[in-house]
Amino acid sequence: MAEPQLPEQFRELELFLDWSLATERERTAKRQSSNMSQIRSFYDAMVPRLEEILNLLAKYPPDNPPPEVQGLFLMTLALAEIAPAVENFGQPTVIDGFDFARFIPAQGQ
Amino acid sequence: MTAALQTQTVKKWHDLYPELGTGPIPIEPYISCEYFERERELIFRKVWLNVGRVEQIPNPGDYIVRDLAVCGTSILIVRGKDGVIRAFHNMCAHRGNKLVADASGACKGLFTCKFHGWAYSPDGTLSHIADEESFFNLDRAALGLTPVAVDTWHGFIFINMDPNPREMLREYLGEWGEGFDGYPFSELAATQFAWHTELKANWKVIKDAFQEVWHIPTLHHRTIPNVFADSPNRYGHAIYFKLYGQHGQISLPGNYERTPTLVENMSLRYGTGATVIKKSSDKLPPRVNPARDPRWSIDGNAIFPNCLMYVADQTYLTHTFWPLSEDCTLWEARFYYPKANTLAQRFSQEYAKVILRDVNLEDGSTLERTQTMLASRAKKEIVLQDQELLIRHHHYVAESYLKGHSG
Numbered sequence: 001m002a003e004p005q006l007p008e009q010f011r012e013l014e015l016f017l018d019w020s021l022a023t024e025r026e027r028t029a030k031r032q033s034s035n036m037s038q039i040r041s042f043y044d045a046m047v048p049r050l051e052e053i054l055n056l057l058a059k060y061p062p063d064n065p066p067p068e069v070q071g072l073f074l075m076t077l078a079l080a081e082i083a084p085a086v087e088n089f090g091q092p093t094v095i096d097g098f099d100f101a102r103f104i105p106a107q108g109q
Numbered sequence: 110m111t112a113a114l115q116t117q118t119v120k121k122w123h124d125l126y127p128e129l130g131t132g133p134i135p136i137e138p139y140i141s142c143e144y145f146e147r148e149r150e151l152i153f154r155k156v157w158l159n160v161g162r163v164e165q166i167p168n169p170g171d172y173i174v175r176d177l178a179v180c181g182t183s184i185l186i187v188r189g190k191d192g193v194i195r196a197f198h199n200m201c202a203h204r205g206n207k208l209v210a211d212a213s214g215a216c217k218g219l220f221t222c223k224f225h226g227w228a229y230s231p232d233g234t235l236s237h238i239a240d241e242e243s244f245f246n247l248d249r250a251a252l253g254l255t256p257v258a259v260d261t262w263h264g265f266i267f268i269n270m271d272p273n274p275r276e277m278l279r280e281y282l283g284e285w286g287e288g289f290d291g292y293p294f295s296e297l298a299a300t301q302f303a304w305h306t307e308l309k310a311n312w313k314v315i316k317d318a319f320q321e322v323w324h325i326p327t328l329h330h331r332t333i334p335n336v337f338a339d340s341p342n343r344y345g346h347a348i349y350f351k352l353y354g355q356h357g358q359i360s361l362p363g364n365y366e367r368t369p370t371l372v373e374n375m376s377l378r379y380g381t382g383a384t385v386i387k388k389s390s391d392k393l394p395p396r397v398n399p400a401r402d403p404r405w406s407i408d409g410n411a412i413f414p415n416c417l418m419y420v421a422d423q424t425y426l427t428h429t430f431w432p433l434s435e436d437c438t439l440w441e442a443r444f445y446y447p448k449a450n451t452l453a454q455r456f457s458q459e460y461a462k463v464i465l466r467d468v469n470l471e472d473g474s475t476l477e478r479t480q481t482m483l484a485s486r487a488k489k490e491i492v493l494q495d496q497e498l499l500i501r502h503h504h505y506v507a508e509s510y511l512k513g514h515s516g
Contacts, residue, residue, distance in 0.1 A: 057452035083372035098473030
C-alpha cells in the first residue's frame with residue numbers, strides 16, 4: 001500500500017491530489033484548464049472539511065511542515081484559487097477578465 | 110473643523126479645492142505621443158520615482174535592475190558592502206554595454222561586463238580594466254558607474270533621474286510623507302505577492318481606475334461589490350479626501366456588515382478577508398485614517414506621478430505604472446501582508462490575494478478597451494465627478510510640471 005500523501009484523517013481527499021500545486025502559475029493554469037464540474041467536485045470535497053483542515057494547519061508554522069501536511073496545505077491554496085470561480089463567477093476564469101497568463105506573478109510565488 | 114463636521118457641511122469635495130476646477134478633461138493627455146514626450150522630459154526625468162522596497166535587496170551585494178523605458182535607461186540598484194543602497198545607470202564605461210542583464214540577483218564580488226570583462230564594485234567604482242595596457246590615458250576614477258540619486262522613505266526605494274534633483278526626497282514627499290511613523294511597513298513586507306503586466310493603455314488610464322472607487326459596485330459587482338458600498342452608500346463613496354501639494358489621499362469606508370462567501374468566511378478566521386479586514390485601531394499614525402473616521406477601512410495614497418499606495422490596518426498594497434509609450438504601460442502590483450505564523454494564516458492570505466488579483470483582471474480588460482476608444486477621438490473630453498477628485502488633481506499637478514513649475 002502506498003505511503004499516505006495526506007494526513008490520515010484526510011486520506012479521502014487524496015482523490016484530489018492533482019490540486020496540490022506549488023506555485024500560483026500552476027494553480028491558475030489548473031483553474032483555467034479545468035471545467036466547472038471538476039472545479040466544483042474539488043470545492044465540494046474541500047469545503048465541508050475546511051474548518052477541520054485549518055484547525056490542523058493552524059498548528060504548523062509555514063517552514064518545513066511534514067510532507068503530508070504540506071500537501072494538504074497546497075490543496076487549500078488551490079481551494080483559495082478556485083473559490084472565486086465557484087462563488088463569484090460560475091465559470092473557471094474571471095468573467096470578461098484579463099488573461100491570467102498576462103498578469104505575471106513574481107518568480108516562485 | 111473636525112472631519113466629521115466637514116463631511117456634513119461640505120457639499121462637494123471639490124469645494125475644498127477650487128483651484129482644480131470642475132470642467133471636462135481633454136483626452137489628449139491619454140493618447141498623444143507629443144504629450145507623452147513632455148511627461149517624460151518634465152515629469153519622469155525630474156521627480157522622485159518609487160522603484161521598489163528595501164526587502165528586495167536585504168544583503169550586501171543584492172541588486173535589482175529597473176529598465177525604465179520612460180526614463181530612457183536601465184538602473185542598477187545595489188546594496189553595497191557597507192549596507193548603503195546606491196543606484197547607477199546600468200552602463201559599462203568602455204563601449205556602453207548594459208552591465209547587468211538580470212532583473213535581480215546577488216553580486217558576490219564585482220559586476221563584470223559580459224562584453225570585454227571590465228568589472229565594477231557594488232559602490233560603482235571601476236575595479237578591473239581588462240587588457241588595461243592597451244588603452245590610452247585612462248582616468249579610472251572618472252570611469253565608474255554613473256550614479257543616480259537614490260533615497261528611501263519607510264523602506265520604499267526612490268530614484269530621481271535628474272543629475273541635480275531640485276529637492277530631496279523628504280521635501281518632495283512633503284507634508285504627506287510625514288505622519289506615517291509607527292506604521293509597520295517593514296513588518297508587513299514579510300509576505301509579498303507581486304505581479305506585472307504590459308497593458309495596452311496609457312499609464313493614466315490605469316492610474317485613474319485605481320484612484321477612484323465608485324466603479325467598484327459596477328465593474329466589480331461579481332467580486333467585491335460591497336466591500337466599501339452599503340445600502341445608504343450604494344456607490345461606495347469615499348469618506349474623506351485630502352490633497353498635499355502634488356500628492357493626495359482618499360479614505361474609504363468599510364462595509365463591516367456584508368456577508369462573506371463560504372471560503373472567505375473561513376479565511377477571515379485566520380486574519381484576512383477580501384480586502385479589509387479590521388476596524389481602525391487607535392494606534393494608527395496620523396496619516397492613516399487621517400479623519401479618524403470610525404467607518405474607515407483603507408486609504409489610497411497617490412504619490413505623484415505614478416505610484417498608488419493603499420494602506421489599511423494590517424496590510425498595504427502598491428500599484429506602480431511605468432509608461433512604455435503613450436498607449437502601453439508596465440503595470441506592477443504588489444500586496445504586503447505580515448509574516449504568516451501558521452499555514453492556516455498563509456491560506457487566509459492566499460484567499461485575499463486571489464480575490465484581489467481577480468479584481469485586477471476585471472480592471473485590465475476594461476482599461477484596454479477604454480484606451481482603444483479614447484484613441485478614436487470620437488469624444489474630445491472626458492467628464493469627472495466629485496469622487497474622481499484625485500484624477501482631476503493629477504491633471505492639475507501634471508499641467509504645472511509641464512509648464513515648468515517645480516512642484
